[in-house]
Amino acid sequence: xxxxxxxxxxxxxxxxxxxxxxxxxxxxxxxxxxxxxxxxxxxxxxxxxxxxxxxxxxxxxxxxxxxxxxxxxxxxxxxxxxxxxxxxxxxxxxxxxxxxxxxxxxxxxxxxxxxxxxxxxxxxxxxxxxxxxxxxxxxxxxxxxxxxxxxxxxxxxxxxxxxxxxxxxxxxxxxxxxxxxxxxxxxx
Amino acid sequence: xxxxxxxxxxxxxxxxxxxxxxxxxxxxxxxxxxxxxxxxxxxxxxxxxxxxxxxxxxxxxxxxxxxxxxxxxxxxxxxxxxxxxxxxxxxxxxxxxxxxxxxxxxxxxxxxxxxxxxxxxxxxxxxxxxxxxxxxxxxxxxxxxxxxxxxxxxxxxxxxxxxxxxxxxxxxxxxxxxxxxxxxxxxxxxxxxxxxxxxxxxxxxxxxxxxxxxxxxxxxxxxxxxxxxxxxxxxxxxxxxxxxxxxxxxxxxxxxxxxxxxxxxxxxxxxxxxxxxxxxxxxxxxxxxxxxxxxxxxxxxxxxxxxxxxxxxxxxxxxxxxxxxxxxxxxxxxxxxxxxxxxxxxxxxxxxxxxxxxxxxxxxxxxxxxxxxxxxxxxxxxxxxxxxxxxxxxxxxxxxxxxxxxxxxxxxxxxxxxxxxxxxxxxxxxxxxxxxxxxxxxxxxxxxxxxxxxxxxxxxxxxxxxxxxxxxxxxxxxxxxxxxxxxxxxxxxxxxxxxxxxxxxxxxxxxxxxxxxxxxxxxxxxxxxxxxxxxxxxxxxxxxxxxxxxxxxxxxxxxxxxxxxxxxxxxxxxxxxxxxxxxxxxxxxxxxxxxxxxxxxxxxxxxxxxxxxxxxxxxxxxxxxxxxxxxxxxxxxxxxxxxxxxxxxxxxxxxxxxxxxxxxxxxxxx
Numbered sequence: 001x002x003x004x005x006x007x008x009x010x011x012x013x014x015x016x017x018x019x020x021x022x023x024x025x026x027x028x029x030x031x032x033x034x035x036x037x038x039x040x041x042x043x044x045x046x047x048x049x050x051x052x053x054x055x056x057x058x059x060x061x062x063x064x065x066x067x068x069x070x071x072x073x074x075x076x077x078x079x080x081x082x083x084x085x086x087x088x089x090x091x092x093x094x095x096x097x098x099x100x101x102x103x104x105x106x107x108x109x110x111x112x113x114x115x116x117x118x119x120x121x122x123x124x125x126x127x128x129x130x131x132x133x134x135x136x137x138x139x140x141x142x143x144x145x146x147x148x149x150x151x152x153x154x155x156x157x158x159x160x161x162x163x164x165x166x167x168x169x170x171x172x173x174x175x176x177x178x179x180x181x182x183x184x185x186x187x188x
Numbered sequence: 189x190x191x192x193x194x195x196x197x198x199x200x201x202x203x204x205x206x207x208x209x210x211x212x213x214x215x216x217x218x219x220x221x222x223x224x225x226x227x228x229x230x231x232x233x234x235x236x237x238x239x240x241x242x243x244x245x246x247x248x249x250x251x252x253x254x255x256x257x258x259x260x261x262x263x264x265x266x267x268x269x270x271x272x273x274x275x276x277x278x279x280x281x282x283x284x285x286x287x288x289x290x291x292x293x294x295x296x297x298x299x300x301x302x303x304x305x306x307x308x309x310x311x312x313x314x315x316x317x318x319x320x321x322x323x324x325x326x327x328x329x330x331x332x333x334x335x336x337x338x339x340x341x342x343x344x345x346x347x348x349x350x351x352x353x354x355x356x357x358x359x360x361x362x363x364x365x366x367x368x369x370x371x372x373x374x375x376x377x378x379x380x381x382x383x384x385x386x387x388x389x390x391x392x393x394x395x396x397x398x399x400x401x402x403x404x405x406x407x408x409x410x411x412x413x414x415x416x417x418x419x420x421x422x423x424x425x426x427x428x429x430x431x432x433x434x435x436x437x438x439x440x441x442x443x444x445x446x447x448x449x450x451x452x453x454x455x456x457x458x459x460x461x462x463x464x465x466x467x468x469x470x471x472x473x474x475x476x477x478x479x480x481x482x483x484x485x486x487x488x489x490x491x492x493x494x495x496x497x498x499x500x501x502x503x504x505x506x507x508x509x510x511x512x513x514x515x516x517x518x519x520x521x522x523x524x525x526x527x528x529x530x531x532x533x534x535x536x537x538x539x540x541x542x543x544x545x546x547x548x549x550x551x552x553x554x555x556x557x558x559x560x561x562x563x564x565x566x567x568x569x570x571x572x573x574x575x576x577x578x579x580x581x582x583x584x585x586x587x588x589x590x591x592x593x594x595x596x597x598x599x600x601x602x603x604x605x606x607x608x609x610x611x612x613x614x615x616x617x618x619x620x621x622x623x624x625x626x627x628x629x630x631x632x633x634x635x636x637x638x639x640x641x642x643x644x645x646x647x648x649x650x651x652x653x654x655x656x657x658x659x660x661x662x663x664x665x666x667x668x669x670x671x672x673x674x675x676x677x678x679x680x681x682x683x684x685x686x687x688x689x690x691x692x693x694x695x696x697x698x699x700x701x702x703x704x705x706x707x708x709x710x711x712x713x714x715x716x717x718x719x720x721x722x723x724x725x726x727x728x729x730x731x732x733x734x735x736x737x738x739x740x741x742x743x744x745x746x747x748x749x750x751x752x753x754x755x756x757x758x759x760x761x762x763x764x765x766x767x768x769x770x771x772x773x774x775x776x777x778x779x780x781x782x783x784x785x786x787x788x789x790x791x792x793x794x795x796x797x798x799x800x801x802x803x804x805x806x807x808x809x810x811x812x813x814x815x816x817x818x819x820x821x822x823x824x825x826x827x828x829x830x831x832x833x834x835x836x837x838x839x840x841x842x843x844x845x846x847x848x849x850x851x852x853x854x855x856x857x858x
Contacts, residue, residue, distance in 0.1 A: 002522060003518070003522045006461070006517060006518045006519075006521040006522050007518040009465060009468075009469070009514045009517065009518070010511070010514035010515050010517070010518050013472070013510050013511060013514050014511065016558070017503070017506070017507055017511065019558070019561055019562055019565055020479070020503055020506075020561075021503060022565050023561050023564075023565070024499045024500055024503065044710065045710075046710055046711060046712060046804075048712060131790045131803070131804050133710070133790050133804045
């Protein structure tokens, strides 16, 4: 065995050590991770409609085969930032004709109905995730979260937190445009 | 008072370890026999004091002494006794104390049972072992003291994480640690050999039982952990490629490679540097596991309370131990003379392929586990996570050729083998495996080609392993009585190999069946709802509130009917632990050899829903999943049989020019 060969394990270990030292920086939060669902098919879920609401519920099947990308928004009446985000989403639907699906996360039906009556209902379909099971399937870390799903049912983008403020809206719209452009390219 | 005794005992253990880390190795350098032999007493002393510390903490948990912070954070007076005991190693501090206890037990075991090991090698090994002790005991005393008190003491504790309150998991850490830490002694042997500048067949034979003991505990520990995840987490599935699972799997893969390369060193005096390197890397990967789990470096479902300061301390330990040993390796390994020569077709070559594939597999798991960290560092903070698709795509293509070679390897003889001859013997095995796979395909239909290919290889391995045994005893070639006599005279290590290799084949059936042919339904149910899955008709009858010692649970009742006949009732639970304020799912499983019907329910969101409303039922059918546990048990038993082989107990190997023929090689492999 030559000396150079015998040195390789040590060199590799040193490189690893460097990365570890960097990784111990206390400002780093390894839990802040983007969705593993990106480029994956939307997860399976099974939701009932919100009691007392005429809007139908939806399942994974409704996200497949749409003419263009659709938005899936996780919201709750108890979530204050959702209120701010609601206006942005309404605008996307009413002015730009985007299609919006809602997952009503761990909410009481009567509260959800009151909230939507008060603010208006931009959602095409709403599923009531009273147990939070669908939230787990979607891998959400909190409310609100918003996903863009392509016409083939693939999750293309995830936004954590409210899509509120110029930067956030700009980022989200870009992701939406990109998703639309991709579909056209793909001939869809 | 007892916690203080424990704390003090830990400090005394440190003092012992410091003495042991200096005196014996100096004695070995100077040829002072008394200094060398001092290791015996200091290693026993270390065990004595770490045991006192461990039992002091155990006592605090058993008596629910809520003046001790660790007990407050991890126990509760209402907890069942078994889990009070298990709580001792449920926390970061407690588990570290167990770690240190096992570390010192292994050191003492070498000094007591290693009567046949030369004094100088033993002294150096025990000094290296004591260096590790010093590192970890100071780590405990300075950053993670399990005996810290609280004042004023609270009325009751905060309870152990309810997920961890499980029999399987109570046993999982101790076994895993015996495995992890057991490799420390192999590491110490390797470093001592590098210092001596001498590795030979005798060295490999002294190291072998320790490697085997560590390996079989690690196998049992991983299997138990996987079993726990399977029935406790309620996700279905037994392996998730989670970072913490991966860090226990890497030493196992490396340790398996070590186990095989050490055979070559023992029998043929070859692969010396490589065996030493594997011994160092196996324990390094165990240390890496400790580091990753406790530093918060990666995100995982398992993480202990994390603390960057602790992380920095362990990183320092890693730098000294891994960096130091690898530097020593780079310096000393080139001077070790190469050993036995062999042809490209021989048992050595077969084991070389085994080693290369296992090392590659370890590299893949290591890379996949740490890739998120590398990526984040190199892209300036962008995150990603690496999931099962990567591991399955990269790992399985490495494992399948390994299984193929495993079928052939034992038929090859040392030095130069007759491959056509071996393949001729295996012709029948290959035909049988293909026919059996076609039969399975005919019955099952559907499923990916890779699934059938894996089944083909599993059958191949199983039958080839049996065939190899029949060849050894010359079954049907000689009168039956003669075969029986041969079977009785085979060394236990041979049976160990046969059992372990067959065990892997059996476990493979489980891996394949339960991942490729699994079916799953997630549905909303109301009393009376019916679900069809894998030929079973499951009816949800209703929900009942039941009470446990420290939890309340919603228990669902399911009636399972197959072909119009009643099969069983299942009672999955959704538990709530008021003290820890957390929920767990308790899945209900109907287990048969053909497969498990697995049900878990998710708690209704509100009280009204619980009173007859809807709730989520997750129901899975996992074919052949029990083969995994049976196969794992066979691996462990095989390791145990090999460990009990008489060549490891009697006939102290002597160093020297003469090449001894071992018992095992008296039976020609042909």
